[in-house]
Amino acid sequence: MRMPVAETDVIIVGAAPTGLTLARELRLAGVRTLVLERLPEPRAVAKAGGLGGRMLEMVRYRGLLDRFEAASGQPRPAPRFPFGGLHVDLTELVDPPMQALLLPQPQMESLLEKLARELGAEIRRGHEMVALRQDDGQVSVDVCGPDDAYQVSAQYLVGCDGVGSRVRQLTGIPFPGITYPEVNRLGSFSMPDALTLLDDGDYLVPGFGRLRSGYTQTANGVFAISSYTPHDLGVYTSEEENRTYDDDQPMTVAEFGDSVRRVLGADIPLGEPTRLTRFTFHARHVERYRDRRILLAGDAAHLFPSGGVAVSAGMLDAVNLGWKLAGEVKGWAPPGLLDSYHAERHLAGARTLLHTQAQVALRRGLDAAAHALRDVVAELLLDDPARRRVGALIAGADLRYPMPGADPHPLAGTFAPDLALRGSIGSVADTLHAGRPVLLDLADRADLREVTPGWHGRLDVHTAEADNRPADAILIRPDGHIAWAAGVDEPAGTARGALRESLSHWFGLPDV
Incomplete structure (x- = not known):
């Protein structure tokens, strides 16, 4: 019996940063992609305020950093980042492992949508997926559009539809974890004339006196205040409340001011708001990222009880999944490739849960023991090795994926370092703009290049020189992670066989 022909290759449910990033990654590989988004217009509420860590590096490796910086229009903030009611100050490190770009989520989504459409992704807003079915050959969905209802089918479907993922619910994938009782509010404002920013970073508040920059624990919750520049003001509150909020309902300045008054016990003058958001923290992680032809990514798969990590984690899911899903669609994927998406990104999600739940323990306690814990950790974060380690945790830059083989090279599984190269290309980042795998020959190893012709249509090969080369050759996956590396002066026979296996x-398999 002939199977029905799918109308597109991949359906993505959800047009937030994760889904839009995945749409572009799939289109880089020539995969027909349809994005369904239930909301008729992009969200106006800036849930996320920017992008950072490993995903910011990935943006550069795709050759898109200039466009993201232009969309931001703001200088890079100094690398100081919150961690469980404390701050990790990376400003004294020559090469801080965590950096950020200020780009509120509405502007980020606008740019990501433009980038996906430029490559031919189809994005339908106001089209809600209401039912789905899958069999051995395809996934079919029922869609309620602005004019009528219809069905559409694809080879695969990816749920990028957020916290309350309809895809996850309909597929029956468990989402264990907990929801914390605090309501968190975050506001960004222009600096009000009545507030004085002192030279040491603290603030002078009329009727209150000196207010310390950073986090303050109070009997009613957590208050924080900081500025990236002398012209902006960021304020945060966290407090327990016995009520729920509609996340799609924008927060008002009055609501925010009331929360500041309850938590701090004082009024703070606020300038013109540029970002107002309210959120609840969860620690949840799906048991599996894949159910046959249905996959999950972003907030549909994981929720973290700390700010500043969710958007990047979801977009990294998309970069990891895109090329693997393309391999399945195009027919060249080896057995187990798509399952490696779950193996690798579940590991990454667990790692992010580890440090974000540690932050919960740091910030929630109000007794003497909790204050002592924060004091000890704050002391540790004065040491360069400790803050470098924690900065890498926040950035997702400490992750090494498990690689096959009995004794893989130390670089295997890590993110490819952006070596400066001499030759036809300027750096490692320049080789990954097209989202294709790359063999980078750093020692003019013709014996290794001779292995590659069978993969010519799937692989880019570059020869270049680098100072203090870490390996004779490195095989880089489209997501920037190193699949294999040849040791310096590794014998030809050993290296050739290992490269062919990788x-x-x-x-x-190679083309015949």
């Missing part, structure tokens, strides 16, 4: 493992 190419077959990740990119399928």
Whole structure:
């Protein structure tokens, strides 16, 4: 019996940063992509305020950093980042492992949508998926559009539809974890004339006196205040409340001011708001990222009880999944490639849960023991090794994916360092703009290049020189992670066989 032909290759449910990033990654690989978004217009509420860590590096590796910086229009903030009611100050490190770009979520989504459409992704707003079915050959969905209801089918479907993911619910994938009782509010404002920013970063508040920059624990919750520049003001509150809020309902300045008064016990003058958001923290993680032809990414798969990590984590899911899903659609994927998406990104999600739940323990306690814990951790964060380690945790830059083989090279599984190269290309980042795998020959190893012709249509090969090369050659996956590396002066016989095995493992059998 002939199977029905799918109308597109991949359906993505949800047009937030994760879904839009995945749409572009799939289109880089020539995969037909349809994005369904239930909301008729992009969200106006800036849930996220920017992008940072490993995903910001990935944006640069795709050759898109200039466009993100232009959309931001703001200088890079100094690398000081919150961590469980404390601050990790990376400003004294020559190469801080965590950096950020200020780009509120509405502007970020606008740019990501433009980038996806430029490559031919179809994005339908106001089209809500209401039912789905899958079999051995395809996924079919029922959609309620602005004019009528219809059905559409694809080879695969990815749920990027957020916290209350309809895809996850309909697929029956468990989402264990907890929801914390605090309501968190975050506001960004222009600096009000009545507030004085002192030279040491603290504030002079009329009728209150000196207010310390950073986090303040009070009997009613947590208050924080800081500025990236002398012209902006960021304020945060966290307090327990016995009520729920509609996340799609914008927060008002009055609501925010009331929360500041309850938590701090004083009024703070506020300028013109540029961002107002309210959120609840969860620690949840799906048991599996894949159910046959249905996959999950972003907030549909994981929720973290700390700010500043969710958007980047979801977009990194998309970068990891895109090329693997393309391999399945195009027919070259080796067995197990798509399952490696769950293995790798579930590991990444667990790592992010580890440090964000540690932050919960740091920030929630109000007794003497909790204050002592914060004091000890604050002391540790004065040491460069400790703050570098924690900065890498926040950035997701400490992650090493498990690689096949009995004794893989130390670089295997890590994110490719952006070596400066001499030759036809300027750096490692320049080789990954197209989202294709790359063999980078750093030692003019013709014996290794001779292995690659069978993968010519799937692999870019570059020869270049680098100072203090870490390996003779590195095989880089489209997501920037190193699949294999040849040690310096590794014998030809050993290196050739290992390269052939790695190419077959990740990119399928060679063409005949």
